[in-house]
Amino acid sequence: MRIASFNINGINSRLGHLLDWLDAARPDVACLQELKAPHEAFPAEAIAEAGYRAIWRGQARWNGVAILARGMEPVETRHALPGDDADGQSRYIEAAVGGVLIASIYLPNGNPRPGPKFDYKLAWIERFIAHAAELIASDLPVALVGDFNIIPTDQDVYKPERWLDDALFAPEAREGFERLLAQGWTDAIRTLHPDERIFTFWHYWRNSFARDAGIRIDHLLLSPALAKRLRGAGVDRDAREREKASDHAPVWIELS
Numbered sequence: 001m002r003i004a005s006f007n008i009n010g011i012n013s014r015l016g017h018l019l020d021w022l023d024a025a026r027p028d029v030a031c032l033q034e035l036k037a038p039h040e041a042f043p044a045e046a047i048a049e050a051g052y053r054a055i056w057r058g059q060a061r062w063n064g065v066a067i068l069a070r071g072m073e074p075v076e077t078r079h080a081l082p083g084d085d086a087d088g089q090s091r092y093i094e095a096a097v098g099g100v101l102i103a104s105i106y107l108p109n110g111n112p113r114p115g116p117k118f119d120y121k122l123a124w125i126e127r128f129i130a131h132a133a134e135l136i137a138s139d140l141p142v143a144l145v146g147d148f149n150i151i152p153t154d155q156d157v158y159k160p161e162r163w164l165d166d167a168l169f170a171p172e173a174r175e176g177f178e179r180l181l182a183q184g185w186t187d188a189i190r191t192l193h194p195d196e197r198i199f200t201f202w203h204y205w206r207n208s209f210a211r212d213a214g215i216r217i218d219h220l221l222l223s224p225a226l227a228k229r230l231r232g233a234g235v236d237r238d239a240r241e242r243e244k245a246s247d248h249a250p251v252w253i254e255l256s
Contacts, residue, residue: 001098001229001255002026005218006239007033007106007147007201007248011064014246015043021239022050027252028070029097031104031145032056034246035064035090042066055079059090065104065146069097077101083127091124100226100255101135105146110167118167121149125176129183132221136183141226144185147248148219150177152187155197156216168217186227188220188253193233200235201248209240218251229255 004027008014011032022030030052035042039058047054047068055074056066067074074095081092094103107128110121135142151169154160163169181187189198199214208214222230232254240249 001028001100002252003029003031003100003102003143003145003220003255004236004250004252005031005033005104005145005147005220006250007218007246009034009246009248010036011066012037012041012043014244015046017239017242017245019046019050021236021250022052022068025236025250025252026070028072029074029100029102030068030250031102032066032068033064033104033106033147035059035066036061037064055093055095057090057093063090063106065090065093065106067093067095067097067102067104069095072098074102078103081124081127082131084123087124099141101140101142103142103144103146105144105148107147107149109149110170110173113165113167113170118170121167122172122176125173129176129179132180132185133183136185136223139225140223141229142223143226143253144219144221146219147217148177149217150174150219151215151217152177152190152219156199158197158199158213158215163215168215180221184224185221186224186230188222188227188230188233189216189235189251191227191230191233198235200251202240204247218248220251220253222253226255231256
């Protein structure tokens with residue numbers, strides 16, 4: 001089973017890129033973030049023609065998450081992160097797919113820091129940690145997949161000193177990620193590639209991708225029941241090379 005995450009950065013403006021990647025990579029499950037489209041504008045028909053069934057939660061202009069499954073019907077279990085009924089941002093969706101509980105996550109960016117956006121990020125992280133604790137206590141095979149907007153360590157950024165004031169590299173955000181792992185989650189990419197500098201995001205400016213001046217913020221965290229099935233993990237950098245590509249590359253895992 002191959003599970004992937006792809007921050008598409010505008011599903012309708014990059015639909016061709018998404019369909020080409022689905023055809024080439026053929027993930028069994030693809031979790032998408034930053035749809036940047038209202039719920040009714042999701043291109044469900046085109047995705048169905050590509051062989052995928054989907055659930056999604058859209059939001060006009062910003063955010064938006066989806067779960068695509070090849071030849072299977074994702075059974076939605078949640079369409080929002082619990083803990084704040086007043087939070088209307090589309091950042092979390094969860095479904096059972098092929099015997100695995102999978103969440104597609106778009107954690108808040110949090111910039112500028114300090115400020116209300118950073119406060120929202122920290123509050124969201126606390127809600128996420130609380131829900132993740134319930135999921136891992138269930139002993140089910142669970143994958144938390146998506147754009148976490150957190151750079152976990154110095155190894156995950158091309159020049160750490162340039163990110164010290166950024167919300168993605170803030171001590172509070174990194175500490176939250178550490179608390180997630182301490183619950184028993186496995187960081188799939190780092191587990192299989194402990195010594196490599198692997199990036200999943202490159203800014204559009206200053207020729208960042210060509211210089212490999214990137215960061216790792218797209219993660220796949222696996223519960224103990226799922227981590228024992230981990231066989232492979234990587235990043236599809238070719239998708240980032242395309243003209244007018246998303247600033248993220250897809251990241252994936254292979255499970256036995």
